[in-house]
Amino acid sequence: MSALTALARLEAVAARRARPLATVRHCHLSATPLVVIPLRLAGEAGAPLAVMLGGARDEPVLLAVPQPRNRDLRFAFAAELGKVLLEYVEASRGVAEDLGPSKDGEDRVRYTGAPQLVLPNTGGVAFLRLLGRSTRFRRTEGEHAVEPAVPALGRWLTWFAERRDRPGSSLTLALTEALRLHWATGQSSVEDANLAALLGWIDPPDGLDGPAAATIAEDPARTPPAGPATDPKFDNDVLAPAIAAFDEGADGAGERVREALRTQLAPTWELCWRALDLLAALPEGASVAGRWERDRDAFTHFHQTFAEGVPQARRDSAVGAARRLHRLERAQESYEAQRAFDDPLVMAEYRLEGLAFGGTVTEADPERLDESGKRPKLRPRLRVATEDPLRLEPGATVCDAARPKVKGKIVEYGAGEVLVELTGGLGKKLTPEPGTVPEAGARVVFTSVTEGSFGPARFPEHEETPWTHGGPPAEYVPDARDAGEAWS
Amino acid sequence: MTDDAPDLRRLRGDAPARNHDARTIAALTANPGCSRRGLLDAAGVDKQAVADHLGFAPRFGQSQFAITRGNSFEAQVKADGCAALLALLRGDLGLDVPAVTSADLAPRGEGRAARHAETRRALGRALSVGGGALLDHPMLVLDIAGRPAYLEPDVLALQLAGRLHVVEIKSFAVVDGQAEPEQVAAAARQAAVYVLALRRLVAELGHDPQRVAHDVFLVCPQNFSNRPVATPLDVRPQLAVLERQLTRLTRVDAILGELPDELSFALDDALPESVRAVEARYAPECLSSCEMAFFCREEARACGATGSLGRALRDDLGGVESVEAALALAAGAADVPPELAETAERLRLAARLRGEALGTAG
Numbered sequence: 019m020s021a022l023t024a025l026a027r028l029e030a031v032a033a034r035r036a037r038p039l040a041t042v043r044h045c046h047l048s049a050t051p052l053v054v055i056p057l058r059l060a061g062e063a064g065a066p067l068a069v070m071l072g073g074a075r076d077e078p079v080l081l082a083v084p085q086p087r088n089r090d091l092r093f094a095f096a097a098e099l100g101k102v103l104l105e106y107v108e109a110s111r112g113v114a115e116d117l118g119p120s121k122d123g124e125d126r127v128r129y130t131g132a133p134q135l136v137l138p139n140t141g142g143v144a145f146l147r148l149l150g151r152s153t154r155f156r157r158t159e160g161e162h163a164v165e166p167a168v169p170a171l172g173r174w175l176t177w178f179a180e181r182r183d184r185p186g187s188s189l190t191l192a193l194t195e196a197l198r199l200h201w202a203t204g205q206s207s208v209e210d211a212n213l214a215a216l217l218g219w220i221d222p223p224d225g226l227d228g229p230a231a232a233t234i235a236e237d238p239a240r241t242p243p244a245g246p247a248t249d250p251k252f253d254n255d256v257l258a259p260a261i262a263a264f265d266e267g268a269d270g271a272g273e274r275v276r277e278a279l280r281t282q283l284a285p286t287w288e289l290c291w292r293a294l295d296l297l298a299a300l301p302e303g304a305s306v307a308g309r310w311e312r313d314r315d316a317f318t319h320f321h322q323t324f325a326e327g328v329p330q331a332r333r334d335s336a337v338g339a340a341r342r343l344h345r346l347e348r349a350q351e352s353y354e355a356q357r358a359f360d361d362p363l364v365m366a367e368y369r370l371e372g373l374a375f376g377g378t379v380t381e382a383d384p385e386r387l388d389e390s391g392k393r394p395k396l397r398p399r400l401r402v403a404t405e406d407p408l409r410l411e412p413g414a415t416v417c418d419a420a421r422p423k424v425k426g427k428i429v430e431y432g433a434g435e436v437l438v439e440l441t442g443g444l445g446k447k448l449t450p451e452p453g454t455v456p457e458a459g460a461r462v463v464f465t466s467v468t469e470g471s472f473g474p475a476r477f478p479e480h481e482e483t484p485w486t487h488g489g490p491p492a493e494y495v496p497d498a499r500d501a502g503e504a505w506s
Numbered sequence: 507m508t509d510d511a512p513d514l515r516r517l518r519g520d521a522p523a524r525n526h527d528a529r530t531i532a533a534l535t536a537n538p539g540c541s542r543r544g545l546l547d548a549a550g551v552d553k554q555a556v557a558d559h560l561g562f563a564p565r566f567g568q569s570q571f572a573i574t575r576g577n578s579f580e581a582q583v584k585a586d587g588c589a590a591l592l593a594l595l596r597g598d599l600g601l602d603v604p605a606v607t608s609a610d611l612a613p614r615g616e617g618r619a620a621r622h623a624e625t626r627r628a629l630g631r632a633l634s635v636g637g638g639a640l641l642d643h644p645m646l647v648l649d650i651a652g653r654p655a656y657l658e659p660d661v662l663a664l665q666l667a668g669r670l671h672v673v674e675i676k677s678f679a680v681v682d683g684q685a686e687p688e689q690v691a692a693a694a695r696q697a698a699v700y701v702l703a704l705r706r707l708v709a710e711l712g713h714d715p716q717r718v719a720h721d722v723f724l725v726c727p728q729n730f731s732n733r734p735v736a737t738p739l740d741v742r743p744q745l746a747v748l749e750r751q752l753t754r755l756t757r758v759d760a761i762l763g764e765l766p767d768e769l770s771f772a773l774d775d776a777l778p779e780s781v782r783a784v785e786a787r788y789a790p791e792c793l794s795s796c797e798m799a800f801f802c803r804e805e806a807r808a809c810g811a812t813g814s815l816g817r818a819l820r821d822d823l824g825g826v827e828s829v830e831a832a833l834a835l836a837a838g839a840a841d842v843p844p845e846l847a848e849t850a851e852r853l854r855l856a857a858r859l860r861g862e863a864l865g866t867a868g
Contacts, residue, residue, distance in 0.1 A: 021856040024822040025836055027815055031829045041863060061572030063679030064730045151681060152730045206790035206816040229807075238565065250567035258570055332682045366859035370852075376862070407855065504731035 020367050023202060031204035034227035036220040040200040041363050043300035046188035046310040048134035052106045053078075053290045055138055055283055056145050058246045059086040060253055064152040064505065066095055066145075067248070068276075070283040071102060075291045082279050084264045084272040089505060093164050096153050100167030103174055107133045111321060132189060132310070132317040135178055136294065138213045138244035138286055139194045143182060145246040146190075150175030154329040155500035162502040169329065176330045177320050184346060186309045186353030189317065193293040200300060204228060212236060213244040213289055221296055242282040244289065252282060303360035309353070331494045336487035337480050344475045352469035359422050365463055372409025374419065374465030375436060377402045384455040387448065396448050398440045398455045400426075402462060405434060410466055417443075419463040424454055426464065438464060511653070513762060514549040519772025523550030525618065525656040526648075528696055529566070532795040534650070535695045535744075538751040541761050542786035543796055548653045548758045551771045553797035559773045560781065562800035576677040580660075583675050583725055583734050588640060588662070591673065591725060594736040595666075599723075603666060606638035611645060618656045621645040629704075630711045632665050639665040646703035652757035659700045664723075670708070672700045672722040680726045680735055690724070690739070697722040698744035702752075720745060790816050824849035 023039065030037045050073050059065040068082035079102060083095045112131030120126050137143050154172025156164045182190040194213050203210055203219035209232065210216050218231025226234075235241045238249035248257070256278050264271035320327075334342060358365045358374075368374035381401040388397040408431055410416065416438065418424040423443035430437040445451035456462045481490045514523075526534075530547050537543060546553050557564050583590050587608050595601045609628045613621060625644040632639035641663040647654045662673040674697050678689045701722065705715035720742045728735035761784065769780050781801070788802040788811070796802075806814040810829040813820050826832045826849060835842065836853035 021822055021852045022860060024819050024832075025853060025856045025860060027819060028812070028829050028832050028836070031810070031815070032833055038864065059571050060569035061575035061677060063681060063727070148681065204815070206814065206819075208790040208793055208816070248569065250569040250572075253569035253571055254567070362863035363860070366856075366863045369859055370856055405858070503729060504733070 020370060022363075022367055022370055026202035027204060030202050030219065030228070034204065034229055035222065036201040036203045036228060038200065039198075039202050039363065040300070040361050042303040042361050043297055044199055044303050044306065044357050044360065045191060045196050045297070046134070046302075046306050046313070047294065047298055048110070048132075048188075050110060050131075051134045051136045051191075051294065052103075052110075053136045053287065053294075054142070054146070055244065055286050055290065056142050056149070056246050057248055057279065057282065058145055060248060060250065062086070064145075064148045066092065066099075066149060068279040068283065069099060070280075070287050071099075073106065078284070078287050080276060080280055080283065082276045084275040085261055092505065093156075093168060096149070096171055097165040097167045100153075100165070100171030100174075103171055104167060107174065107321070110134075111317070114318070127318060127322075128311070128314050129318045129321070130314075132314045134188060135190045136290060137190065137192050138290055139211060140192045141211075141246050142244075143179065143190060143192050146175050147179035150177075150179055151332075152503075152505055155496050155503060157501035160501070173324070173327070173329055180330070181313070181316060185350040186356070187313055187316075187349075188306075188310055189313050193290060196297060197293055200297070203232075205232060209236075213286065213293065214241045217289055217293060217296075221292065242285055244286040245283075248282060252278075303357065305356035305360050309356070328494070329496050329500075331496075335480060335491040335494070336483050337477050340477050341475055344472070344477070348472040351472060355422075355467045355469035358465065358467050359419055362463070365419055365465065365467075368465055368467055369406045369463070372407050373467060374463055375402070375404045375406040375408045375410075376461070376463040377404030377406070377436075379456050379458050379460045379462055380435070382455065382458045384450055384457075385448075394448060396444055396450060398444070398450060399429070400438045400440070400456060400462070402436045402438060402464070403434055404436055408436060414466055415468075416464040416466050417468060418456070419465050421454065422468075436464075514653070517545070517549040517769065517771055518551050519770045519774075521552060521555075521772075523618070523656075524552055525550070525645075525658040526650075527658055528660065529795060529797075531657070531696050531699045532692060533792070535699070535748060535751065536791050536795050537787060537789060538755055540787040540792075540796075541756060542781065542784040542802070543792075543798065544651055544755065545758060545761050545784050546771065546798070548651060548655065549771070550656075555773060556771055556777065556781065557797045557801055559777055560801050562798075562804065564797040564800065566797065572677075579677045579727060579732065579734070580675045582732065584642070584662075588642075590734060591662075591736070594725065594734055595664075595723070598736050599738065601666060604638040606640050606664070607632075608640035608642060610642045612643040618645065622647055622656065626707065626711070629663070629707060632670075633708065633711060633713045633717065636668050637665070644704075646700065646707060648699065648703040648706065650752065651755040651761075652759055657699065657703055659696070661697070661700055663704060668717060670704060670718045672697050672704065672718075673725060674722060675725045675734075678726055679729065680737065681729050685726060693724055694722075694739055694741050694744050695748070697724075697739065698741040698748050701741060701745060702748060787813070789813055823853075 026037045026039055052071060052073050054069060054071045056069045057067040059067045065086045066083055067086050068080065070078050070080050072079045081095055081098050083091050085091055110131050110133040111129040114127040114129055117126040117128055150172045153168050154176050156169045158164060158166045178190045181187050194211055194216055197216055197220060198210055201220050203216060205219065212235060214235030215232040218235045219228035222228055222231035238251065243249055260275045260278050264275055358368055365374055369376055379400050380403050384398045386398050387394040410428055412428050412430060414428050416426055416428060424440060425442040426438045426440040428436060429439050440455060444454045483490045526547065533543055554564060592603050592606060596603050611621065611625050611628060622645045625646065628641055644663055646657040646659065648657055664671045664673050674693055676693055678685055701718055701720060704718045708718055709715040720740060721738045722741055724737045724739050725734050765783055769783060771777065771780055786802045788806040792799040792802060803814060812823055812827055812829055812832060823832050824846065826835065826846065832853065835846065835850040836857040838854055842850045
């Protein structure tokens with residue numbers, strides 16, 4: 019946390035209401051998301067109890083397991099969930115756009131749409147990952163045969179979970195995390211993990227302030243938890259007797275379990291849509307569409323290779339892990355830089371740290387030429403008055419936050435003034451393209467933040483894995499033991 | 507060793523003493539500097555009852571599904587003289603496990619001191635004889651803040667090749683060799699407390715405390731099955747932290763010395779005042795480990811303590827304890843004490859930058 023976030027939190031305490039941490043929205047919101055609220059049985063790692071899901075606010079679908087310890091019922095649930103998810107994935111992809119051939123002549127396409135799963139919190143995401151792990155190795159034939167939708171569900175959930183590790187991806191949103199990126203509350207991060215309490219601070223109901231709304235939200239009797247864990251009191255008083263009745267074969271007992279679970283899920287369902295409304299009310303950041311395009315690329319690739327693919331391995335190979343780490347680090351860097359360029363409030367963090375400075379241009383020499391070399395070069399200079407505590411040395415490379423392609427370097431710094439020389443992004447002529455060099459009197463922000471300092475990945479092929487890393491790995495083939503793994 | 511001290515009995519209002527369990531241990535390691543928690547735990551006060559009486563009922567209810575699952579897993583591992591556990595250690599970890607004599611030290615109605623004495627005897631026998639030995643439900647004592655605290659760990663102490671290992675049976679799953687980091691961390695912190703208590707006892711019995719291994723065994727269900735899997739866990743880092751924390755604790759006697767002589771946590775009308783008389787150090791982490799947390803949170807919020815927003819935030823504010831004071835610094839308050847000059851400058855800058863970005867700059 020920085021002093022800026024800390025200050026926002028203090029302001030929230032004083033205002034008794036959340037304060038903004040962003041001026042634009044940094045995640046993509048699909049026009050047709052799939053809201054998913056999973057519940058699991060207490061004490062079990064991967065025993066699903068129920069899920070409420072759907073793409074229409076007034077039509078939640080409830081899938082439930084009336085006896086979560088029953089393996090057959092569990093697989094039937096997984097198959098049902100798989101069918102709903104696959105149907106949604108197919109409906110979300112739109113049409114394939116032709117992007118023309120790539121450098122090596124292969125046809126490239128990108129779907130116009132992609133699925134977006136919306137979960138109440140990170141616990142829900144973690145549970146879907148586990149559910150994916152427990153279903154993706156199942157087989158559709160042989161001794162432990164299950165419906166085809168089961169392993170398909172597992173592979174898709176695993177893909178969603180892995181893709182979520184990538185900074186800036188919006189294919190799976192955990193609402194508590196998305197909201198916390200945009201608002202600061204007057205409570206701690208521990209309490210912010212409760213979606214209802216977080217929303218209470220951001221958008222309290224009429225007549226209440228943030229702390230009062232959060233107090234109601236924290237009481238499980240008044241606000242059921244958003245999952246995946248259930249309220250222990252609900253488990254003991256309501257769910258356990260209902261499941262016991264189901265075990266005894268009582269009439270309508272399955273329905274009784276379902277209805278009990280519905281009471282726990284329905285309030286969170288409403289909260290999820292409210293959270294989406296709040297996020298949708300923020301203007302979208304400039305680079306959000308570009309990141310969503312990368313998400314669509316990843317989706318297109320996975321969708322198109324799904325039929326010939328195999329379940330994702332339990333562990334990455336050495337080369338695979340190195341590549342993955344490289345991709346994630348690269349995505350992290352560019353996500354952070356893009357957010358700063360999109361949002362002055364995020365850029366303020368860098369100004370606070372002295373890695374950016376903002377101020378007014380006092381002098382501009384837009385057509386200055388550097389004629390010291392053989393050929394003259396266009397090197398406009400700007401003098402910027404700033405109160406920011408700059409920590410960059412002369413010679414440091416910076417770019418214009420409003421036009422990150424316009425690069426420059428710091429020539430001098432002192433007495434509240436910075437002299438910047440622009441070196442690139444001004445066009446090819448000896449006079450700058452219009453709109454690239456700020457005029458005297460303009461407000462500007464320059465920063466050393468960049469995206470793309472990570473070069474391309476240079477790793478050996480799998481078959482050339484060095485002995486230091488275990489040598490070439492055996493080809494990964496899921497085996498029958500995986501398929502028959504106990505799920506109890 | 508006395509079973510109980512009269513001053514502590516008075517604090518409890520003559521209610522029966524509670525032993526330290528997994529939760530008080532977690533609270534101790536999460537927030538060692540809190541005098542209120544320290545005193546209540548040292549006196550063996552039923553914090554749940556106190557919090558209930560204060561109107562801030564803790565929410566540590568356990569689902570019967572989780573209890574059933576935990577119990578059945580533990581029973582399965584411990585069945586037939588821990589046959590499954592020993593097979594795991596031989597098979598999964600490749601240890602040379604000889605035949606083992608086991609002693610169940612579970613409560614049978616006798617007092618804490620008597621139970622501790624029995625643990626002491628059983629342990630002394632095992633240490634002298636050597637060879638395989640298994641102590642179930644030992645009653646340990648650890649000197650915390652100058653007073654003996656009884657620990658009732660739900661663990662086994664297993665002696666192999668002359669070394670004692672703490673074995674913790676937990677029902678969270680290990681999936682593909684990984685478990686939830688918070689749960690593993692909590693188990694490791696707990697185990698470290700037991701290792702330390704065992705070491706002190708071993709030393710008291712005249713043996714080398716290093717005979718208690720810093721490698722503990724964590725036994726958990728594997729993947730999505732009921733099959734147990736054993737994982738060795740090195741708790742040396744947790745031991746080091748714990749030992750440092752214990753030496754830095756304010757002594758219970760010192761806390762008591764500051765308090766009125768007649769103070770008691772009996773469940774009566776004077777309770778709120780008695781509890782407030784003992785200083786608390788609330789942090790949001792308390793919510794997951796201490797029964798008093800909701801009460802203390804309310805108190806911290808009412809006086810605008812920055813600590814209620816988390817330790818990271820308080821550190822960011824350079825130790826400014828009150829929200830109001832921090833906001834005043836950000837707004838450019840005059841006469842800033844020199845030790846806060848840097849924090850004040852940073853907060854003013856943050857306020858200016860925030861104002862500029864949100865378009866609310868004056």
